[in-house]
Amino acid sequence: MLTPLALEFAYWQETIVKIVIGLVAVLLPTGALVYMFLFKMMSFMQSRLGPMETGPHGAMQLLAEFGKFLQKEDIFPSKADRWVFAAAPFVVLVSTFMLVLVLPGGPSAYFTDLSTGIYFALAVSSVSVIGTLMAGWGSNSKYALLGGLRAAGQLIAYELPLVLSVVGVVIMAGTLNLREIVLSQSDFGIWFIIPQFLGFLIYLIAIQAELTQPPFDMPVAESELVTGYLTEYSGLRFLLFFIAEFATAAIFSAIGATLFLGGWTIPFVDPTAEFMNYIGPFVLGIKMIGIAFLIFWFRVTYPRFREDQLQRLAWKFLIPLALFNIVVTAVFKVVF
Amino acid sequence: MSDFLRSYLTVGIFGLLAVALVSALLGISALLRPTRPQPQKYINYESGVDPVGTGWGQSNVRYYIFALLFVMFDVEAVFIFPWATRLEAYGTFGLVEMAIFIFILLLGLVYAWRKGVLRWI
Missing domain, CATH: 1.20.58.1610 (NADH:ubiquinone/plastoquinone oxidoreductase, chain 3)
Known part of the structure; x- marks a missing residue:
């Protein structure tokens, strides 16, 4: 993230800048998504106003919520497995912070240029399943255990369509590095959403399920399981899970924007120009908001699936479709 | 250190950053929040009634x-x-x-x- 500043930094200075930008990159989109979509858009779609009292149109509501959660008493259920119960939010948030690393915000504005890029992101994102299972098991509560097991079953089922839908993009770009995937899209002269539209649809459905957003929210189904694996969590520890969930939503949207919508690039503008390092992150942010809008739109529109319908959709429909997409993309790549 | 290893060092640093953030938030909260222990608060939630059997049931x-x-x-x-x-x-x-x-x-x-x-x- 440093070359654009045209200053020479020592490694430790560089690291401090990265840490500050990393915190902003995780927390700012999270707040934006929760306020814009969860508080306001969802309210308007349900014919109500949402928060209005705190600041203009409730703009300070997030700070009020944060202050509220900060003052809550810290409750450990007496029967809980204390270590597992306490460690679960750490695991989930570590997965989120490692995920944000791979996002490129410009030709030389990135945290780290991993050659494994998207593969690393997919691998790290599945670590959060362990945190969810730990929360479910450590609570020593029936609702939490059922929620945790449901989450595990759902996340492993939708991991596969997610991974396989990305392969089409990798075939077209010929690299796993996200920065090079973005550059190859401008080489093609077309965003991968058009040749890879099927892959994009599968990716959207899969991230909806990976994020346990409705209609795929069986692990936290409040009418069946109270709040699933979060039942015993209260106060700040609950907020940490909440932050991780929406931060991951923002990052998955940004990865989707990078893979399918050309990342930081703008059509007809040189993607490697120096100034792209400055406006690139904002362009990526706008595209991220676009995909996140779709996630929350589905969330508000559809009723919850049943558990067997969810598994059927993944195994009998999305996985064969994703394999079909890979074969067709590969044939096109070799023949043309 | 090679660039390859350095790029993965950043991964480790961000993992530590997440741990530090969670610890810092919990630490700040520990200074602000009240602590009034009552045994009823620490019973597992089971829709308002006392829990039956163990939570770690078979599935x-x-x-x-x-x-x-x-x-x-x-x-x-x-x-x-x-x-x-x-x-x-x-x-x-x-x-x-x-x-x-x-x-x-x-x-x-x-x-x-x-x-x-x-x-x-």
């Missing part, structure tokens, strides 16, 4: 088959990714090879489907 192992299938397909993904990056160099040879590989895996999926293990009863 159906229908997850087991899905987990096995998941391992199979995830290993497949591990093979597909390197192939996908080099497809241009492999050309028709790579295409045919991977088509055979995917076909065999699809056979496995169809077998599981016909056996009825993909149902979540």
